[in-house]
Amino acid sequence: MLIWENMITPRTVALTANNNTPYFFMWIDLKEGPLVIEVPPKVLGVIDDMWCRWVVDVGFLGVDKGEGGKYLFVPPGYEEEVPEGYIVVKPRTFGMYMFWRSFLNEKGDPKPQVHLIKQTARVYPFSRADKPPTLTFIDATDKPFCQVPPADYTFWEYLNEVVQEEPSNSLDTVTLGFFRSIGSKRGVPFAPDERMKAILREAAAVGHATARAITYRLREKDAYFYENSAWRSFFAGGYEFLDNGALILDAYVQNFFHVTGISPAEEQKMIGQGSQYAEAYVDADGRPFDGSKNYKLHLPPNIPVNNFWSAIIHDTQTRSQLQTDQHWPAVSSQDKNFRLNEDGSADVYFGPQPPAGKENNWIQTIPGKGWFIMLRLYGPLEPWFNKTWRPGEIELVK
Numbered sequence: 602m603l604i605w606e607n608m609i610t611p612r613t614v615a616l617t618a619n620n621n622t623p624y625f626f627m628w629i630d631l632k633e634g635p636l637v638i639e640v641p642p643k644v645l646g647v648i649d650d651m652w653c654r655w656v657v658d659v660g661f662l663g664v665d666k667g668e669g670g671k672y673l674f675v676p677p678g679y680e681e682e683v684p685e686g687y688i689v690v691k692p693r694t695f696g697m698y699m700f701w702r703s704f705l706n707e708k709g710d711p712k713p714q715v716h717l718i719k720q721t722a723r724v725y726p727f728s729r730a731d732k733p734p735t736l737t738f739i740d741a742t743d744k745p746f747c748q749v750p751p752a753d754y755t756f757w758e759y760l761n762e763v764v765q766e767e768p769s770n771s772l773d774t775v776t777l778g779f780f781r782s783i784g785s786k787r788g789v790p791f792a793p794d795e796r797m798k799a800i801l802r803e804a805a806a807v808g809h810a811t812a813r814a815i816t817y818r819l820r821e822k823d824a825y826f827y828e829n830s831a832w833r834s835f836f837a838g839g840y841e842f843l844d845n846g847a848l849i850l851d852a853y854v855q856n857f858f859h860v861t862g863i864s865p866a867e868e869q870k871m872i873g874q875g876s877q878y879a880e881a882y883v884d885a886d887g888r889p890f891d892g893s894k895n896y897k898l899h900l901p902p903n904i905p906v907n908n909f910w911s912a913i914i915h916d917t918q919t920r921s922q923l924q925t926d927q928h929w930p931a932v933s934s935q936d937k938n939f940r941l942n943e944d945g946s947a948d949v950y951f952g953p954q955p956p957a958g959k960e961n962n963w964i965q966t967i968p969g970k971g972w973f974i975m976l977r978l979y980g981p982l983e984p985w986f987n988k989t990w991r992p993g994e995i996e997l998v999k
Contacts, residue, residue, distance in 0.1 A: 602627040602722065606715050607742045610929065611922040614747040616861045617975060618922065620929040621911050622702040623711045627724060629697040631676035632766075635727035637687070638699070641718045642669035645875070646701025647864040651694040651767050655840065655863050660701055662866045662875060664688045673727060677768050683727075693771045696763075700862065704908075709935055748861070749919055752809035754802045757783070761791040816855040817882045817889070817917065817973070824852060827991055831881040832976075840865045859920040870986050873907040877981040882917075882973045885994035889917075893968035895952035899993035902945035907980025909934045912949050914964055917971035925965040930972075932964060952998070 603626045609618040629636060644660035661667035673687035676695055683689055703714040725733040764785045784793050824837040837852035838844050840863055866875050883889055904910055911933035916923045923930040932939055932949055938961040941947050950956050955963035966972055976992060984990035
């Protein structure tokens, strides 16, 4: 299991990862049979299948309700009985990815909860339940690491690996038909000729550019929180991106272009629990953020969080944390040196250099590079949901 004990830094190139909590990540494969996952207490996590569909939440928003519990994942087609004492999960694919987050204690220290997880988390074959092996943790905090998928011919080779590894009934027939049309078919070697390779290389580039354009200029009005505002959600049509049974294609595309994972918990109204996210790609005048210019974000008083809030900026190229001279391209209410205004409001500044006296409320940008922002609210309160509180638009400082 990979672990970022001291939070994810920009050296980890991962889609819109945050620096607020330690992350734990693991790949799960059920080809050899059922797996037991002993989820530790006090985590917030999700498991999605190979086709990026939600399987189950674990931790605070899962069946175990943050108390920890034994989850038994059985592979597609598994029909044998299982003993009591497990939370049984039946995914549609063999491959899945699991990640959860732990939280800092009242002193802002991640170590106590990280230690608890190392002592209690287990993943092992069901066949070895009588003598579970020890789980190995690898700290990836300061290691260069890239999770951003390719946008060249390699993409199709990766896609074909999934087609070959997963049961055909794990996906709908139309999508599998598209894969088949380019020669990717389960049980058949993927061997496009030079003509098809040229087509696929261009398709990967055009598809990537199309996803980028859709993401940064999304036209789905339902994704926006307010009228005439840049602030928007990951979602339009809920976590399944549906409008009366029809897939909202642009909403689906933009989510998976810049976000890792999916869970219904991300859209549910849970007062004081979980997290909510708002993102902006343009300033108050509708212009993309320019790394050479200075901006200001005003957050009105009584920011509606039970736990904390943060603002993180991401590179428009990688959709990951912007790599600057700062350790993290972020500010947070957890930061000891962050300063609120006298009325309890907050001002966050962006630009190549900090305004005089505002260094602790400043996020560095890079001339020649674009960026976008994600505002995270942990334990969001009612004023967020009923929109009686709203963040200001990000203003260009002239």
